[in-house]
Structure formats: C-alpha cells, structure tokens
Amino acid sequence: xxxxxxxxxxxxxxxxxxxxxxxxxxxxxxxxxxxxxxxxxxxxxxxxxxxxx
Amino acid sequence: xxxxxxxxxxxxxxxxxxxxxxxxxxxxxxxxxxxxxxxxxxxxxxxxxxxxxxxxxxxxxxxxxxxxxxxxxxxxxxxxxxxxxxxxxxxxxxxxxxxxxxxxxxxxxxxxxxxxxxxxxxxxxxxxxxxxxxxxxxxxxxxxxxxxxxxxxxxxxxxxxxxxxxxxxxxxxxxxxxxxxxxxxxxxxxxxxxxxxxxxxxxxxxxxxxxxxxxxxxxxxxxxxxxxxxxxxxxxxxxxxxxxxxxxxxxxxxxxxxxxxxxxxxxxxxxxxxxxxxxxxxxxxxxxxxxxxxxxxxxxxxxxxxxxxxxxxxxxxxxxxxxxxxxxxxxxxxxxxxxxxxxxxxxxxxxxxxxxxxxxxxxxxxxxxxxxxxxxxxxxxxxxxxxxxxxxxx
Ligand SMILES: [Fe+2]
Ligand SMILES: [Fe+2]
Ligand SMILES: [Fe+2]
Numbered sequence: 001x002x003x004x005x006x007x008x009x010x011x012x013x014x015x016x017x018x019x020x021x022x023x024x025x026x027x028x029x030x031x032x033x034x035x036x037x038x039x040x041x042x043x044x045x046x047x048x049x050x051x052x053x
Numbered sequence: 054x055x056x057x058x059x060x061x062x063x064x065x066x067x068x069x070x071x072x073x074x075x076x077x078x079x080x081x082x083x084x085x086x087x088x089x090x091x092x093x094x095x096x097x098x099x100x101x102x103x104x105x106x107x108x109x110x111x112x113x114x115x116x117x118x119x120x121x122x123x124x125x126x127x128x129x130x131x132x133x134x135x136x137x138x139x140x141x142x143x144x145x146x147x148x149x150x151x152x153x154x155x156x157x158x159x160x161x162x163x164x165x166x167x168x169x170x171x172x173x174x175x176x177x178x179x180x181x182x183x184x185x186x187x188x189x190x191x192x193x194x195x196x197x198x199x200x201x202x203x204x205x206x207x208x209x210x211x212x213x214x215x216x217x218x219x220x221x222x223x224x225x226x227x228x229x230x231x232x233x234x235x236x237x238x239x240x241x242x243x244x245x246x247x248x249x250x251x252x253x254x255x256x257x258x259x260x261x262x263x264x265x266x267x268x269x270x271x272x273x274x275x276x277x278x279x280x281x282x283x284x285x286x287x288x289x290x291x292x293x294x295x296x297x298x299x300x301x302x303x304x305x306x307x308x309x310x311x312x313x314x315x316x317x318x319x320x321x322x323x324x325x326x327x328x329x330x331x332x333x334x335x336x337x338x339x340x341x342x343x344x345x346x347x348x349x350x351x352x353x354x355x356x357x358x359x360x361x362x363x364x365x366x367x368x369x370x371x372x373x374x375x376x377x378x379x380x381x382x383x384x385x386x387x388x389x390x391x392x393x394x395x396x397x398x399x400x401x402x403x404x405x406x407x408x409x410x411x412x413x414x415x416x417x418x419x420x421x422x423x424x425x426x427x428x429x430x431x432x433x434x435x436x437x438x439x440x441x442x443x444x445x446x447x
Contacts, residue, residue: 008196008255043158043195 004030004049009042012052056091056114057228059272059280060210062187064091066099066114067276068107069224076222078377079247080342083240084224087135088276090214091118092207095185096125099147100205100214101276105138112146121146126182128189129155130216132162132201136276144171154182156193159201176203194218194259196252211271219288220244220277231283239348240278241288245295246351247344251382256296260289298384300354302445304438306335307346308359309368314393314425315359321431322357322391325438330446331355333438338370343377350378354445355387356413357438358404362394367403375407387441388413391420391434398423416441 001015013019013033018026019040024033030049037046056064067088074081087103089111097119103111115121124147129137132155140163144153153171155163160175176182178193192204197218205214221240227233249256263270273281273288281288304326310316319335326333331354336346350356356378360371367375388411390404401419409415417437422430 008252009200041158042200043193 001029003052005052006039006042006044007048007050008044009039011039011041013049054086054110054114054226056117059090059228059274059282060212062093063207063210063212064093064114064118065089065228065274065280066091066111066118068103068110068114069226070104070107071224079222079243079344081222083222085222085277086224088274088278088280089114089136089139090274091115091124092184092187092189093119094187096183097123098126098128098182098184098189099124099143100128101130101136101216102127102139102143104135105142108139108142111139112142122148124148124151125184126152126154128205129153129159129163129201130203130205130214131199131276132159132166133199133217134166136216137163137166141167141169144169154191156191156195156201156203158193158195158199159203162199162201178203192263196255197259198248198252206268208269211269213268213270213273213285215273215275217244217248217276219273219281219292220275221279223278225279228280229283230279230281233279237279238291241291242295242351243344243348244277245292246348247381250295250347250351251380253296253298253382253384256292260293260296263289295351298352300385300387300445301352302330303332303349303353304355304357304441304445305346305349305353306333306357306359307338307371307374308335308391309338309361309370310359310393311361311363311368312393312425314422315361315391317426317431318391318393318420318422318434319359321426321434322359322438325435325440326355326442327438328435329439329442331442338368338374343374346374347378347381350383350386353386355389355441356383356408357389357391357441358408359391360400360404361392362398362400365397365399367400371400371404375404379407379411383411386411386413387444388415389417389419389437389441391422391437393422393424393426395424416444
C-alpha cells in the first residue's frame with residue numbers, strides 16, 4: 001500500500017498506521033479515506049497529498 | 054518598555070529584546086520585540102505572551118494597567134516559544150484555572166510544550182468570545198506559519214492581532230509604523246522571505262478569504278515589531294505581491310570562493326546580466342548572511358549559484374545556502390551554476406541537481422573553469438549572464 005505525503009507540511013500518511021484520531025482505521029488505503037478528511041497536522045485537504053516517491 | 058495604549062482600553066504590554074542578533078539562524082541586526090496585548094473590557098483578555106526570559110517584564114507591564122489576577126482569559130495565537138515561553142509564569146500569576154484559548158492544533162502543540170493541565174479551550178475558525186463591549190473572533194491560519202497559528206480579530210476596534218504574520222524583527226520604543234524615521238518595509242520583506250515564503254500559496258488563499266469576509270481592518274498588530282495603523286492596506290498589498298512571486302528584472306549571483314577564481318566568474322556573470330538591463334548583486338556567502346540573501350532571492354527572477362570544488366564536493370557555505378533556500382521553496386526562478394575547480398570539478402553538477410530539485414528553470418549545463426579563469430573563460434561567464442538577462446527581460 002502506498003504512502004502519501006502532504007505537500008503543505010510534509011506529514012506522511014502511512015496506511016499501516018491510518019489516522020485513528022480522525023476515525024481512519026489502520027490498514028485503510030489512502031484512496032479509501034473519505035474526501036473530507038484533512039491532514040492531521042496542517043489541515044490541508046486530501047487533494048494536497050502526493051504519492052510518496 | 055512601558056505599556057502603550059494602542060486604542061481605548063487596549064494595550065501593548067510586550068517587551069523589546071534589544072540585544073538578540075540571531076533568531077534561529079536568521080540575522081536580526083535591530084533586535085526584535087515580542088508584542089503582547091491586553092484588552093480591558095468587562096472581561097480582561099491577554100493575547101499572546103513573550104519569550105520565557107522576559108516573562109517578569111511582561112507581568113510588570115500588565116501590573117501597571119491592572120492586577121494580573123483580574124485577567125479572565127488568556128489567548129495563545131501561536132505555540133512557538135517566542136510567544137508562549139512566558140505562559141507558565143503568566144498562568145501562575147493570572148490563575149492556573151483561568152481559560153486558555155488556542156486553536157485546535159494549539160491544544161496538541163501547547164500540550165507538548167507545557168505539562169500543566171490548564172483549562173484549555175480549543176476554538177475553531179469563526180468562533181467568537183464576548184468580553185462585554187468588545188468581541189473577539191478567531192481565525193485559524195494553519196501553517197502560517199505553524200499548524201497552531203491563528204489570528205484574533207477585535208471587531209469593534211477593527212484590530213487584527215495577526216501573530217507572526219505581518220511582523221518585522223525590530224526593537225524600538227516607537228510602536229507604530231507612522232512613528233519611524235526609517236523604512237520598515239525591508240524588514241517586513243526579510244521576515245516574509247525567511248519565515249513565510251514556503252507558504253506563499255496559503256497566503257494567497259488567506260488574503261482572498263479575508264477579503265471575502267469583508268473585515269474592517271483599521272490596525273494590524275503583529276507579535277514582532279511595529280503595529281500597522283497608518284495604512285494597514287500597505288502591508289497586506291505587499292504580502293499579496295510577495296506571495297505571488299512574480300519575478301522582477303533582478304538576479305542574484307550567490308557564491309563562495311577560495312582563491313578568487315569563482316569570484317571572478319561571479320563578477321563576469323553579473324556584468325553580463327547588467328548588460329541585459331537586469332539589476333544584479335553578486336553576494337559572497339561569507340560576507341552576506343543567508344537570511345539577507347534570501348530576501349534578495351524573494352523577488353529575483355534568477356538565482357545563479359557558484360561554488361569552487363573542494364575535496365570533490367561543494368564548498369560548505371554553498372551547501373548551507375542551498376539547504377536553506379530549498380526549504381523556503383522559492384518559485385518562478387531561472388537557475389544556473391558555475392565554479393572554478395582544480396582537478397575534479399563536481400560542484401557545478403551538484404548545484405545544478407539541487408536547483409533542478411527546487412524546480413528552477415535551468416538555462417545552462419553550468420560553467421566550470423579549471424583553476425584561474427582566462428579572458429575567454431570570463432567571456433563565457435558574461436555571455437551566460439547576458440543570456441539569462443535576456444530571458445528575464447523578455
Ligand atoms: Fe499537512
Ligand atoms: Fe513563529
Ligand atoms: Fe514569532
């Protein structure tokens with residue numbers, strides 16, 4: 001599963017960890033996160049993320 | 054510093070840090086101030102504190118206006134320690150159980166700075182707090198320049214308490230823009246270039262949002278330097294211009310040198326740029342502070358970087374500068390590299406790769422000259438300057 005990086009603050013979304021604080025369970029693919037999810041660090045929207053290279 | 058009444062019942066109770074010259078790697082020749090604001094209404098609010106070492110001065114300043122115990126609410130617009138360092142001392146004097154307002158990210162971040170279990174109130178954008186006659190509105194400004202950053206707007210007086218935004222590192226007893234006999238704009242520009250540049254796209258959005266909200270802004274009170282009351286629109290317009298990063302006819306030639314060879318190349322490139330009608334300044338990395346160079350980079354259309362090859366690599370100050378500039382993510386730049394070398398000459402390629410990684414528009418593979426440049430070598434440098442200059446002018 002791909003990791004995604006926030007282009008605003010550098011936070012990395014790791015599917016293995018998820019984002020439990022916002023209700024995203026470990027094991028959730030980036031693509032499966034709801035569209036209104038925000039970067040837990042800086043509040044950027046999902047569209048501000050890029051696949052980690 | 055004595056408290057300054059900035060509007061009826063509203064005071065700057067902050068302090069001057071006259072002697073600081075290095076602000077985490079950014080040079081501040083005029084020192085700085087940590088502004089803190091006391092709003093005395095039916096309820097009393099304190100907006101932001103100061104660096105830890107100055108907490109007692111802050112409390113003295115507050116005491117000249119009102120007993121600190123009478124403060125009903127403390128607001129933290131930003132967690133960074135130049136504004137939160139005094140919180141422990143302040144909360145102790147004001148009362149550990151008094152409400153402490155901050156953004157939602159402020160809740161997380163203050164918690165990792167202070168272990169006290171304070172009476173936190175995390176606010177969202179648009180939430181208000183009535184002090185009686187006056188009303189405060191909070192506006193989240195995430196990543197401007199920390200996740201926790203927010204503005205506090207005082208409707209009735211049209212005052213925007215803008216945290217670090219619109220600040221300048223300047224220590225002085227004149228608290229307003231219209232009291233200075235110097236131009237403060239270059240210091241505001243330096244602040245933008247060194248602290249905010251990488252978030253330019255967010256600033257564009259924020260300024261649009263503020264325009265849409267139609268806020269009546271009569272005074273902008275940043276946490277550093279002078280307060281903007283004469284024409285707050287001037288600094289807002291400057292932020293618009295700076296954040297768009299539209300290149301002007303200006304170039305910066307940044308370099309270091311061991312035996313003046315790379316220096317000669319820098320001067321020749323600058324001469325070529327000048328010929329093409331471009332304003333240019335060669336900047337030697339051990340003569341200019343990286344933060345001053347960044348201020349020049351802000352609105353330059355081209356950044357041309359030179360390094361001698363030292364021990365098969367970059368000269369250390371050039372690495373330092375490239376790392377610094379990369380983090381600040383300047384946009385819309387033409388780039389090129391140059392440098393003298395003895396036998397291997399890796400530096401030019403290394404610079405070019407770094408500039409490519411910064412998405413600069415690379416005009417040339419770069420110029421390498423072995424040992425001391427001869428006349429044709431310097432002509433090549435001049436020609437490169439001219440070529441870049443014409444691209445900029447075009
Ligand atoms: Fe982020
Ligand atoms: Fe800050
Ligand atoms: Fe600050």
